[in-house]
Amino acid sequence: MQKYAILVLKNLLRSRRRTILTILSMAVSLFIFSILVSLPTFANQMLADTASSVRIACRTKMGIDYPLPEAYKLKIATTPHVVAVVPDVFFGGIYHEASDQFPSIAMDPEKIDVMFPDWGFSRDGVEQFKKIKAACLVAQGTMRRFKLHTGQEIQLRGTIFPFSVTLTIVGTIAKGPAPSFLIFRRDYFEEAAGRPGIVDNFWVRVDDSKAVPEVAAALDRQFANSSAETQSDSEAVFMGSILGRFRIFMKLAGALGLIIVTAIGLVAANTAAMSIRERRSEIAVMRSIGFTARRILSLFIAESLVMAALGGAIGCGVSFALFKAFSLSADALGPFVALRIPPLVLAETLAVALVVGFLSAYFPARAAARRTIVEALRLVD
Amino acid sequence: MAIPFKYNRRSLFVRRVSNLMTGGAVAIVVGVFVAAMAMVGGLNSAIRDTSSPDNLIVIRSGANSESTSLIALDQLDALKFLPGIHRDAAGNPLISPELTSQVFMPAADHTLDTLPLRGVLPLSKEVHDRVHIISGRMFEPGLSEVMIGKLIVNQYPGCSVGSNLRLGRRTWKVVGVFEAGGSSFESEVWADLHSLQEDSRRGSSFNSIRLKLEPGADIPSLVQRIASDPRINLHAQTESEYYREQSTITARLRVLGLLVAGVMAFAAIFAAMNTMYAAVSARTTEIGTLRALGFSPAAIMTSFLLESSALALAAGVVGIILALPINGFSTKFNGAISSPTLAFSFHVTGTIILQALVFALLIGLAGGWLPARQAMRLSVVNALRRT
Numbered sequence: 001m002q003k004y005a006i007l008v009l010k011n012l013l014r015s016r017r018r019t020i021l022t023i024l025s026m027a028v029s030l031f032i033f034s035i036l037v038s039l040p041t042f043a044n045q046m047l048a049d050t051a052s053s054v055r056i057a058c059r060t061k062m063g064i065d066y067p068l069p070e071a072y073k074l075k076i077a078t079t080p081h082v083v084a085v086v087p088d089v090f091f092g093g094i095y096h097e098a099s100d101q102f103p104s105i106a107m108d109p110e111k112i113d114v115m116f117p118d119w120g121f122s123r124d125g126v127e128q129f130k131k132i133k134a135a136c137l138v139a140q141g142t143m144r145r146f147k148l149h150t151g152q153e154i155q156l157r158g159t160i161f162p163f164s165v166t167l168t169i170v171g172t173i174a175k176g177p178a179p180s181f182l183i184f185r186r187d188y189f190e191e192a193a194g195r196p197g198i199v200d201n202f203w204v205r206v207d208d209s210k211a212v213p214e215v216a217a218a219l220d221r222q223f224a225n226s227s228a229e230t231q232s233d234s235e236a237v238f239m240g241s242i243l244g245r246f247r248i249f250m251k252l253a254g255a256l257g258l259i260i261v262t263a264i265g266l267v268a269a270n271t272a273a274m275s276i277r278e279r280r281s282e283i284a285v286m287r288s289i290g291f292t293a294r295r296i297l298s299l300f301i302a303e304s305l306v307m308a309a310l311g312g313a314i315g316c317g318v319s320f321a322l323f324k325a326f327s328l329s330a331d332a333l334g335p336f337v338a339l340r341i342p343p344l345v346l347a348e349t350l351a352v353a354l355v356v357g358f359l360s361a362y363f364p365a366r367a368a369a370r371r372t373i374v375e376a377l378r379l380v381d
Numbered sequence: 382m383a384i385p386f387k388y389n390r391r392s393l394f395v396r397r398v399s400n401l402m403t404g405g406a407v408a409i410v411v412g413v414f415v416a417a418m419a420m421v422g423g424l425n426s427a428i429r430d431t432s433s434p435d436n437l438i439v440i441r442s443g444a445n446s447e448s449t450s451l452i453a454l455d456q457l458d459a460l461k462f463l464p465g466i467h468r469d470a471a472g473n474p475l476i477s478p479e480l481t482s483q484v485f486m487p488a489a490d491h492t493l494d495t496l497p498l499r500g501v502l503p504l505s506k507e508v509h510d511r512v513h514i515i516s517g518r519m520f521e522p523g524l525s526e527v528m529i530g531k532l533i534v535n536q537y538p539g540c541s542v543g544s545n546l547r548l549g550r551r552t553w554k555v556v557g558v559f560e561a562g563g564s565s566f567e568s569e570v571w572a573d574l575h576s577l578q579e580d581s582r583r584g585s586s587f588n589s590i591r592l593k594l595e596p597g598a599d600i601p602s603l604v605q606r607i608a609s610d611p612r613i614n615l616h617a618q619t620e621s622e623y624y625r626e627q628s629t630i631t632a633r634l635r636v637l638g639l640l641v642a643g644v645m646a647f648a649a650i651f652a653a654m655n656t657m658y659a660a661v662s663a664r665t666t667e668i669g670t671l672r673a674l675g676f677s678p679a680a681i682m683t684s685f686l687l688e689s690s691a692l693a694l695a696a697g698v699v700g701i702i703l704a705l706p707i708n709g710f711s712t713k714f715n716g717a718i719s720s721p722t723l724a725f726s727f728h729v730t731g732t733i734i735l736q737a738l739v740f741a742l743l744i745g746l747a748g749g750w751l752p753a754r755q756a757m758r759l760s761v762v763n764a765l766r767r768t
Binding site: 017018021022024025026028029031032036060061062063064065066159160162227228231240241244256259260262263264266267269270271273274 | 398399402403405406409410412413441444445449451482483484485487488492493495498548549550581583641644645647648649651652654655656658659
């Protein structure tokens with residue numbers, strides 16, 4: 001085994017320039033590939049995470065400027081199977097600069113720990129949140145980005161609403177649905193806004209995930225033909241519909257990814273074909289001293305795989321480091337806001353690299369290995 | 382003397398498999414470039430064409446767009462009779478107070494597309510002079526009637542003349558279809574201002590005021606007046622300025638597109654270098670012979686550069702042809718939750734094709750440069766001896 005490894009390495013080093021150029025070409029393509037697939041992968045992961053959720057999102061069916069009345073809270077709470085209801089309103093303020101935007105949402109505090117036990121609230125955070133009217137809980141991504149600390153007072157300037165809110169950070173959220181966001185209390189919002197009594201979305205928790213469709217249908221039925229109709233969906237469907245807004249990006253990213261893989265395949269196949277072409281007579285000699293066609297084939301494939309793996313590793317490393325360095329929460333890439341490279345994406349990228357590396361060497365090498373010895377030795381170029 | 386191009390053409394043909402693969406990679410990169418630019422161009426023109434050069438848009442000071450702005454009725458009244466505003470034959474100032482609303486339309490997989498619903502007055506058509514009704518008629522004020530932009534016709538249930546369209550709290554009757562010179566208005570629904578104020582329960586407030594300027598109006602002083610008059614205190618700017626600021630999303634997409642195409646270009650350059658280095662080393666004897674025949678080193682270098690450029694250009698043409706079918710392909714674009722669905726189509730323009738050809742040529746030159754220099758530097762004796 002070891003001697004074959006040495007043989008593969010020697011062959012790779014024989015045409016150093018070609019090996020390096022091929023690896024670089026693949027690294028560059030795989031770098032872009034990993035960034036492109038991060039969006040769809042991130043989306044799928046999010047959907048998988050919420051698949052067995054017992055939460056329902058009950059939102060307005062009419063439009064963004066058509067909020068629901070807060071009086072719905074009581075009606076929803078008395079629906080069978082409902083354990084908790086948390087109304088929320090999107091405030092969307094600006095912290096310092098206009099580009100420093102992250103979602104800020106006003107929620108009723110009483111039931112947030114029952115509703116979102118999976119969010120990883122910091123200890124005492126929820127308790128403080130229930131006690132202090134101007135309290136807010138901040139996602140850890142936001143804490144890191146703006147170097148905030150618990151106890152700090154922050155001001156958010158309203159964009160949709162013509163007023164500002166001044167909040168005290170009482171705790172953090174470790175595993176919320178987005179890396180960067182903040183929640184504060186809806187009673188504070190209502191007071192500042194002059195008691196409009198509005199709700200964008202009711203989060204509803206039911207006692208059994210089997211009851212989700214039934215409760216969602218019951219809610220929509222209850223509010224049908226009123227002046228504020230609702231659309232209730234399971235959390236997975238709700239998240240899917242939010243992500244669905246980025247459909248065109250997902251499709252584009254997917255199509256581009258496929259195109260890039262084709263390009264990598266062409267580059268790798270070209271390299272394999274070139275090195276095989278140069279070693280035709282060498283292959284014949286190896287065959288005649290007893291190497292089987294199969295062994296020669298696997299040697300070529302191993303060479304290609306080594307290059308693909310190196311290219312993949314470099315590409316993934318660069319994208320990983322880049323995302324780490326400029327934690328893309330700065331919304332430089334628009335809809336790609338606050339996306340990180342999940343480990344799954346790195347695994348996907350490496351897998352794609354290896355598959356392409358294998359296939360691109362397999363076909364030219366098989367043709368070369370199958371050629372009869374006499375024929376190959378006779379071929380002089 | 383230059384080496385005839387016939388030599389390059391035949392050489393390219395000799396190593397056709399390798400050249401085809403490299404050309405394929407270059408074609409893909411150029412195709413991606415064309416598609417990205419066509420998308421950005423289409424989005425840009427959808428946003429930019431919305432402006433009329435002699436229109437001002439007035440919003441709340443501090444608001445960054447129409448949808449986050451709020452204007453009260455008395456502010457409108459104070460603004461109405463400022464100098465510099467164009468008037469129609471009856472002497473009415475051409476002012477259009479507007480209310481924008483993002484209403485939901487059910488789309489596939491429980492997604493709610495946001496559709497911009499704009500409340501306007503019958504007079505607004507004079508302010509937005511690029512809006513023309515192409516079928517049906519204008520809505521009647523006071524009735525629940527709407528007209529729709531031509532890009533959303535038949536895109537959603539009820540989007541055709543004579544149908545009932547369910548939006549917001551009520552059912553509207555679609556009475557007309559308008560076009561607006563390819564602008565984003567073409568993906569909007571226009572309703573009577575007062576009906577929409579009622580439907581969305583927003584009293585007598587507006588989001589923005591558009592006004593048509595008199596020819597030769599003093600824009601800076603009007604803007605100044607609107608900002609400093611204590612009864613008005615609003616932010617005015619020309620529509621072209623406003624829409625330029627609003628198109629940040631396309632600026633980002635452009636960066637993204639260029640980034641992908643640019644980084645992929647390096648992959649293509651490396652591939653081209655590989656092929657050209659292989660070509661140089663396989664043709665070492667030939668190069669020696671050419672030198673012995675009296676061709677200068679510069680001629681050799683030019684010849685190899687020409688060869689890689691020709692390969693890349695041919696691949697570029699293929700890439701452009703591959704990307705052409707997306708021309709005119711129209712789709713919907715959703716940005717953030719609060720921004721409306723924008724319909725736009727890909728535009729492959731002459732400029733983009735030219736840029737793509739230059740892009741391909743650059744890939745060819747960059748990929749051929751080092752190998753060609755190596756070919757130039759081969760010594761005649763060594764090159765000939767290596768057989």
